Amino acid sequence: MPLRDHFNQLKAKAEELNRKHNLLPIGQNSAHQTYVPQGHQGYPGQQPQYQGQWQPQWQPQGPQPNHYDRPPAAPPVPLHSRPSQSGASPEYQQYPQVYWRMNPQAAVSVDFEQKQGHGDPYGWGNDELENYTSHSENSxxxxxxxxIVRAISxxxxPDPEARFTSARLVTRQTLAQTRGCLTAWLTLPRAEGIWPAFWMLxxxxxxxxxxxxxxxxxxWNGExxxxxxxxxxxxxxxxLQKHLVRKTPLPDxxxxxxxxDFVWNCENIPYRNDGKSAGGGRLMWCIDGRSIMKNLMPAGTRPIQDWCVLLNxxxxxxVCKGKTPPEGIYDMVVHGLQMSDGMEGGWGRFEHEWQNCPDGIVTY
Incomplete structure:
Protein backbone atom coordinates (compact mmCIF):
# COMPACT_ATOMS: atom_id res chain seq x y z
CA MET A 1 0.00 0.00 0.00
CA PRO A 2 1.41 3.42 -0.89
CA LEU A 3 2.56 5.38 2.16
CA ARG A 4 0.11 8.24 1.42
CA ASP A 5 -2.87 5.85 1.31
CA HIS A 6 -1.76 4.25 4.57
CA PHE A 7 -1.54 7.70 6.22
CA ASN A 8 -5.01 8.65 4.97
CA GLN A 9 -6.45 5.44 6.44
CA LEU A 10 -4.87 6.15 9.82
CA LYS A 11 -6.16 9.74 9.73
CA ALA A 12 -9.69 8.55 8.90
CA LYS A 13 -9.64 6.10 11.80
CA ALA A 14 -8.41 8.81 14.17
CA GLU A 15 -11.18 11.18 13.05
CA GLU A 16 -13.76 8.42 13.57
CA LEU A 17 -12.46 7.86 17.13
CA ASN A 18 -12.59 11.59 17.78
CA ARG A 19 -16.22 11.78 16.66
CA LYS A 20 -17.09 8.68 18.71
CA HIS A 21 -15.55 10.03 21.92
CA ASN A 22 -16.35 13.69 21.27
CA LEU A 23 -12.69 14.75 21.37
CA LEU A 24 -11.15 17.83 19.78
CA PRO A 25 -10.50 17.73 16.01
CA ILE A 26 -7.08 16.56 14.89
CA GLY A 27 -4.46 19.26 15.15
CA GLN A 28 -6.45 21.40 17.61
CA ASN A 29 -6.14 21.93 21.32
CA SER A 30 -7.88 24.09 23.89
CA ALA A 31 -4.92 26.28 24.82
CA HIS A 32 -7.04 29.40 24.27
CA GLN A 33 -10.33 28.06 25.50
CA THR A 34 -12.75 30.61 26.91
CA TYR A 35 -15.53 29.32 29.12
CA VAL A 36 -19.00 30.76 28.44
CA PRO A 37 -22.00 30.37 30.76
CA GLN A 38 -24.84 28.19 29.55
CA GLY A 39 -27.19 30.36 27.50
CA HIS A 40 -25.07 33.42 28.21
CA GLN A 41 -23.83 35.83 25.57
CA GLY A 42 -21.94 38.80 26.95
CA TYR A 43 -23.29 40.43 30.09
CA PRO A 44 -26.42 39.08 31.80
CA GLY A 45 -29.64 40.48 30.42
CA GLN A 46 -28.18 43.41 28.53
CA GLN A 47 -25.39 44.67 26.35
CA PRO A 48 -22.18 45.68 28.14
CA GLN A 49 -22.50 49.21 29.41
CA TYR A 50 -18.78 49.75 29.08
CA GLN A 51 -17.87 50.42 25.46
CA GLY A 52 -14.25 51.44 25.90
CA GLN A 53 -11.16 49.73 24.54
CA TRP A 54 -11.16 46.94 27.07
CA GLN A 55 -11.05 43.42 25.72
CA PRO A 56 -9.93 40.41 27.78
CA GLN A 57 -6.20 40.17 27.18
CA TRP A 58 -5.45 37.19 29.39
CA GLN A 59 -5.48 33.72 27.91
CA PRO A 60 -4.49 30.46 29.62
CA GLN A 61 -0.93 29.49 28.89
CA GLY A 62 -0.26 25.96 27.71
CA PRO A 63 -2.80 23.18 27.14
CA GLN A 64 -6.03 23.49 29.08
CA PRO A 65 -8.26 20.68 30.35
CA ASN A 66 -10.82 19.50 27.82
CA HIS A 67 -14.42 18.57 28.40
CA TYR A 68 -13.49 14.90 28.86
CA ASP A 69 -11.14 15.66 31.78
CA ARG A 70 -13.78 15.00 34.40
CA PRO A 71 -13.01 13.72 37.91
CA PRO A 72 -13.09 9.92 37.87
CA ALA A 73 -16.37 8.44 39.02
CA ALA A 74 -16.09 6.56 42.30
CA PRO A 75 -16.25 2.79 41.72
CA PRO A 76 -19.02 0.81 43.41
CA VAL A 77 -18.41 -0.01 47.07
CA PRO A 78 -17.64 -3.74 47.51
CA LEU A 79 -20.08 -5.59 49.73
CA HIS A 80 -17.40 -6.42 52.28
CA SER A 81 -16.54 -2.72 52.59
CA ARG A 82 -20.04 -1.39 53.16
CA PRO A 83 -21.34 -0.24 56.55
CA SER A 84 -22.78 -2.89 58.79
CA GLN A 85 -26.50 -3.06 59.47
CA SER A 86 -25.84 -1.43 62.82
CA GLY A 87 -24.70 1.69 60.97
CA ALA A 88 -21.06 1.48 62.07
CA SER A 89 -18.61 2.63 59.41
CA PRO A 90 -16.07 0.00 58.35
CA GLU A 91 -12.52 0.76 59.39
CA TYR A 92 -11.07 -0.23 56.03
CA GLN A 93 -13.59 1.04 53.52
CA GLN A 94 -11.63 1.18 50.28
CA TYR A 95 -14.17 3.19 48.31
CA PRO A 96 -15.79 5.96 50.35
CA GLN A 97 -19.41 6.96 49.91
CA VAL A 98 -20.01 10.46 48.49
CA TYR A 99 -22.70 12.20 50.54
CA TRP A 100 -22.60 15.60 48.75
CA ARG A 101 -21.33 16.98 45.46
CA MET A 102 -21.99 20.17 43.53
CA ASN A 103 -24.81 19.96 41.01
CA PRO A 104 -24.01 21.54 37.61
CA GLN A 105 -27.60 20.92 36.47
CA ALA A 106 -28.88 23.56 38.92
CA ALA A 107 -28.19 27.26 39.29
CA VAL A 108 -25.01 28.19 41.16
CA SER A 109 -27.15 29.74 43.90
CA VAL A 110 -28.68 26.33 44.74
CA ASP A 111 -25.44 24.89 46.15
CA PHE A 112 -23.66 28.14 47.01
CA GLU A 113 -24.39 31.44 48.65
CA GLN A 114 -22.98 34.08 46.31
CA LYS A 115 -21.51 36.73 48.59
CA GLN A 116 -21.74 40.32 47.41
CA GLY A 117 -19.85 43.51 48.16
CA HIS A 118 -16.28 44.39 48.95
CA GLY A 119 -14.02 45.89 51.60
CA ASP A 120 -13.64 45.79 55.35
CA PRO A 121 -17.31 46.43 56.27
CA TYR A 122 -18.00 42.90 55.02
CA GLY A 123 -15.18 41.40 57.09
CA TRP A 124 -13.14 40.41 54.04
CA GLY A 125 -10.43 42.97 54.69
CA ASN A 126 -6.87 43.02 53.33
CA ASP A 127 -7.62 46.21 51.31
CA GLU A 128 -8.54 44.02 48.34
CA LEU A 129 -9.78 45.46 45.05
CA GLU A 130 -12.51 43.04 44.04
CA ASN A 131 -16.24 43.63 44.22
CA TYR A 132 -17.92 40.24 44.72
CA THR A 133 -21.09 39.81 42.67
CA SER A 134 -23.77 37.22 41.97
CA HIS A 135 -23.64 37.98 38.24
CA SER A 136 -23.36 35.08 35.84
CA GLU A 137 -20.24 36.67 34.35
CA ASN A 138 -18.42 35.95 37.63
CA SER A 139 -19.72 32.48 38.54
CA ILE A 148 -16.16 28.71 36.82
CA VAL A 149 -15.21 31.28 39.45
CA ARG A 150 -14.16 34.27 37.33
CA ALA A 151 -12.31 37.42 38.32
CA ILE A 152 -12.37 40.26 35.78
CA SER A 153 -9.91 43.14 35.84
CA PRO A 158 -16.00 54.22 34.21
CA ASP A 159 -17.95 52.52 37.04
CA PRO A 160 -15.61 51.95 40.02
CA GLU A 161 -17.76 49.01 41.17
CA ALA A 162 -17.14 47.24 37.85
CA ARG A 163 -13.38 47.68 37.57
CA PHE A 164 -12.50 44.58 39.56
CA THR A 165 -15.26 41.99 39.92
CA SER A 166 -15.16 38.40 41.11
CA ALA A 167 -17.14 35.73 42.96
CA ARG A 168 -17.02 34.47 46.53
CA LEU A 169 -19.01 31.24 46.88
CA VAL A 170 -19.88 29.57 50.20
CA THR A 171 -21.44 26.11 50.25
CA ARG A 172 -24.89 25.86 51.79
CA GLN A 173 -23.86 22.33 52.76
CA THR A 174 -21.65 21.99 55.83
CA LEU A 175 -19.17 19.15 56.35
CA ALA A 176 -21.93 17.74 58.59
CA GLN A 177 -19.97 14.67 59.77
CA THR A 178 -17.35 14.14 62.45
CA ARG A 179 -15.05 12.42 59.97
CA GLY A 180 -14.80 12.49 56.21
CA CYS A 181 -12.99 13.86 53.17
CA LEU A 182 -13.52 17.01 51.12
CA THR A 183 -12.20 16.72 47.53
CA ALA A 184 -11.87 19.24 44.72
CA TRP A 185 -10.28 19.08 41.28
CA LEU A 186 -9.10 22.61 40.43
CA THR A 187 -7.29 24.45 37.66
CA LEU A 188 -6.06 27.70 39.18
CA PRO A 189 -5.32 31.14 37.69
CA ARG A 190 -1.90 32.65 38.27
CA ALA A 191 -0.81 36.27 37.81
CA GLU A 192 0.40 39.28 39.76
CA GLY A 193 -2.36 40.65 41.95
CA ILE A 194 -4.43 37.44 41.73
CA TRP A 195 -5.24 35.32 44.81
CA PRO A 196 -7.37 32.18 44.18
CA ALA A 197 -8.47 30.23 47.25
CA PHE A 198 -10.25 26.98 48.14
CA TRP A 199 -10.75 27.07 51.91
CA MET A 200 -13.09 26.62 54.87
CA LEU A 201 -14.65 28.66 57.66
CA TRP A 220 -0.91 34.78 45.14
CA ASN A 221 1.02 37.10 42.84
CA GLY A 222 1.85 34.36 40.34
CA GLU A 223 3.78 32.23 42.84
CA LEU A 240 2.46 33.42 65.70
CA GLN A 241 2.24 29.78 66.80
CA LYS A 242 -1.42 29.77 65.72
CA HIS A 243 -0.58 29.98 62.00
CA LEU A 244 0.64 26.65 60.60
CA VAL A 245 1.56 26.31 56.93
CA ARG A 246 3.13 23.95 54.40
CA LYS A 247 4.18 25.08 50.92
CA THR A 248 3.99 22.70 47.94
CA PRO A 249 5.37 23.65 44.50
CA LEU A 250 2.66 23.32 41.82
CA PRO A 251 4.21 24.83 38.68
CA ASP A 252 1.58 23.31 36.36
CA ASP A 261 -8.18 16.49 49.55
CA PHE A 262 -8.84 17.60 53.11
CA VAL A 263 -9.45 14.69 55.47
CA TRP A 264 -10.71 15.02 59.03
CA ASN A 265 -11.29 12.59 61.87
CA CYS A 266 -12.86 14.33 64.85
CA GLU A 267 -14.87 11.41 66.22
CA ASN A 268 -15.19 11.21 70.00
CA ILE A 269 -13.72 14.70 70.47
CA PRO A 270 -15.30 16.33 73.56
CA TYR A 271 -16.83 19.80 73.51
CA ARG A 272 -16.29 22.59 76.00
CA ASN A 273 -19.13 24.17 77.97
CA ASP A 274 -19.40 26.93 75.32
CA GLY A 275 -19.95 24.36 72.55
CA LYS A 276 -16.47 24.79 71.05
CA SER A 277 -14.12 21.90 70.39
CA ALA A 278 -11.91 20.81 73.27
CA GLY A 279 -9.26 20.09 70.61
CA GLY A 280 -7.55 16.95 69.41
CA GLY A 281 -9.35 16.07 66.18
CA ARG A 282 -6.97 15.03 63.40
CA LEU A 283 -6.75 17.02 60.14
CA MET A 284 -4.79 16.08 56.99
CA TRP A 285 -4.14 17.92 53.71
CA CYS A 286 -3.37 15.99 50.49
CA ILE A 287 -2.41 17.06 46.96
CA ASP A 288 -2.69 14.68 44.02
CA GLY A 289 -3.14 11.78 46.42
CA ARG A 290 -0.06 12.59 48.53
CA SER A 291 -0.39 13.72 52.15
CA ILE A 292 1.56 16.94 52.65
CA MET A 293 0.48 18.31 56.07
CA LYS A 294 -1.27 17.19 59.24
CA ASN A 295 -2.30 18.87 62.49
CA LEU A 296 -4.57 18.46 65.46
CA MET A 297 -7.71 20.59 65.65
CA PRO A 298 -6.97 23.36 68.18
CA ALA A 299 -9.10 23.82 71.28
CA GLY A 300 -11.66 26.62 71.06
CA THR A 301 -12.40 26.13 67.37
CA ARG A 302 -15.86 25.34 66.02
CA PRO A 303 -16.75 21.63 65.75
CA ILE A 304 -15.72 20.47 62.29
CA GLN A 305 -19.21 19.40 61.21
CA ASP A 306 -20.27 23.10 61.35
CA TRP A 307 -17.74 24.20 58.71
CA CYS A 308 -18.52 25.38 55.15
CA VAL A 309 -16.43 25.44 51.97
CA LEU A 310 -15.41 28.65 50.19
CA LEU A 311 -14.23 29.27 46.61
CA ASN A 312 -13.12 32.72 45.52
CA VAL A 319 -1.62 39.81 50.67
CA CYS A 320 -0.77 40.58 47.03
CA LYS A 321 1.55 43.35 48.26
CA GLY A 322 -0.57 46.02 46.62
CA LYS A 323 -0.12 44.68 43.09
CA THR A 324 -2.96 45.23 40.65
CA PRO A 325 -3.84 42.40 38.25
CA PRO A 326 -3.32 43.16 34.57
CA GLU A 327 -6.43 43.80 32.54
CA GLY A 328 -8.10 40.51 31.71
CA ILE A 329 -10.04 37.45 32.84
CA TYR A 330 -8.82 35.00 35.50
CA ASP A 331 -10.71 31.72 35.92
CA MET A 332 -10.67 29.19 38.70
CA VAL A 333 -12.04 26.05 37.05
CA VAL A 334 -13.74 23.64 39.46
CA HIS A 335 -13.87 20.29 37.66
CA GLY A 336 -15.48 18.57 40.65
CA LEU A 337 -16.30 19.23 44.32
CA GLN A 338 -17.58 16.59 46.73
CA MET A 339 -17.73 15.39 50.33
CA SER A 340 -17.21 11.71 51.19
CA ASP A 341 -17.30 9.69 54.37
CA GLY A 342 -13.58 8.88 54.07
CA MET A 343 -10.50 9.06 51.88
CA GLU A 344 -9.81 6.61 49.08
CA GLY A 345 -8.05 3.64 50.61
CA GLY A 346 -10.11 3.90 53.79
CA TRP A 347 -9.31 4.87 57.35
CA GLY A 348 -6.57 2.27 57.46
CA ARG A 349 -4.75 4.33 54.86
CA PHE A 350 -5.43 7.47 56.88
CA GLU A 351 -3.75 5.89 59.93
CA HIS A 352 -0.74 4.92 57.84
CA GLU A 353 -0.46 8.35 56.22
CA TRP A 354 -0.81 10.05 59.60
CA GLN A 355 2.32 8.34 60.88
CA ASN A 356 4.44 9.66 57.98
CA CYS A 357 2.93 13.06 57.25
CA PRO A 358 4.73 16.24 58.45
CA ASP A 359 3.06 18.79 60.72
CA GLY A 360 2.39 22.34 59.61
CA ILE A 361 5.04 24.84 60.67
CA VAL A 362 5.02 28.48 61.73
CA THR A 363 6.26 30.55 58.77
CA TYR A 364 5.24 34.10 59.69
Missing amino acids: FYTADGKL RPGH PREPFEWPHEGEVDIAES IDNHSCLHWGSYVRED ATHRPVRF VAMGGT
Missing part, protein backbone atom coordinates in the same frame (compact mmCIF):
# COMPACT_ATOMS: atom_id res chain seq x y z
CA PHE A 140 -21.42 29.95 36.32
CA TYR A 141 -21.54 26.32 35.21
CA THR A 142 -20.34 25.38 31.75
CA ALA A 143 -22.34 23.11 29.51
CA ASP A 144 -20.00 20.23 30.34
CA GLY A 145 -20.42 20.55 34.09
CA LYS A 146 -17.52 22.70 35.30
CA LEU A 147 -17.98 25.51 37.81
CA ARG A 154 -10.88 46.19 33.75
CA PRO A 155 -9.28 49.17 35.47
CA GLY A 156 -10.46 51.59 32.76
CA HIS A 157 -14.15 50.96 33.38
CA PRO A 202 -17.25 27.85 60.30
CA ARG A 203 -20.88 28.36 59.37
CA GLU A 204 -22.05 31.94 59.98
CA PRO A 205 -22.17 33.59 62.38
CA PHE A 206 -18.66 32.85 63.63
CA GLU A 207 -15.85 34.55 65.47
CA TRP A 208 -12.77 34.94 63.28
CA PRO A 209 -10.03 33.91 63.65
CA HIS A 210 -10.51 32.17 67.01
CA GLU A 211 -13.05 29.63 65.73
CA GLY A 212 -10.61 28.59 63.01
CA GLU A 213 -9.76 28.77 59.32
CA VAL A 214 -8.48 26.03 57.00
CA ASP A 215 -6.84 26.88 53.67
CA ILE A 216 -6.56 23.98 51.23
CA ALA A 217 -5.47 25.65 47.99
CA GLU A 218 -4.22 29.20 47.72
CA SER A 219 -1.43 31.17 46.08
CA ILE A 224 3.97 28.52 42.02
CA ASP A 225 3.75 27.43 45.68
CA ASN A 226 0.45 26.23 47.08
CA HIS A 227 -0.21 27.11 50.73
CA SER A 228 -1.93 24.59 53.00
CA CYS A 229 -2.79 26.39 56.24
CA LEU A 230 -4.46 26.13 59.62
CA HIS A 231 -5.21 29.44 61.38
CA TRP A 232 -6.88 30.16 64.70
CA GLY A 233 -5.20 33.35 65.92
CA SER A 234 -4.74 37.02 65.06
CA TYR A 235 -1.71 38.34 63.20
CA VAL A 236 0.13 39.55 66.29
CA ARG A 237 3.40 38.37 67.77
CA GLU A 238 1.66 36.49 70.60
CA ASP A 239 -0.32 34.41 68.10
CA ALA A 253 -1.56 24.15 38.37
CA THR A 254 -2.73 26.51 35.59
CA HIS A 255 -2.58 23.75 32.97
CA ARG A 256 -4.34 20.76 34.55
CA PRO A 257 -6.85 19.75 37.21
CA VAL A 258 -5.01 19.37 40.52
CA ARG A 259 -6.66 17.13 43.10
CA PHE A 260 -6.92 18.58 46.61
CA VAL A 313 -10.59 34.69 43.49
CA ALA A 314 -9.40 37.83 45.26
CA MET A 315 -7.41 40.66 43.66
CA GLY A 316 -4.84 43.10 45.00
CA GLY A 317 -4.59 44.12 48.64
CA THR A 318 -1.98 43.55 51.32
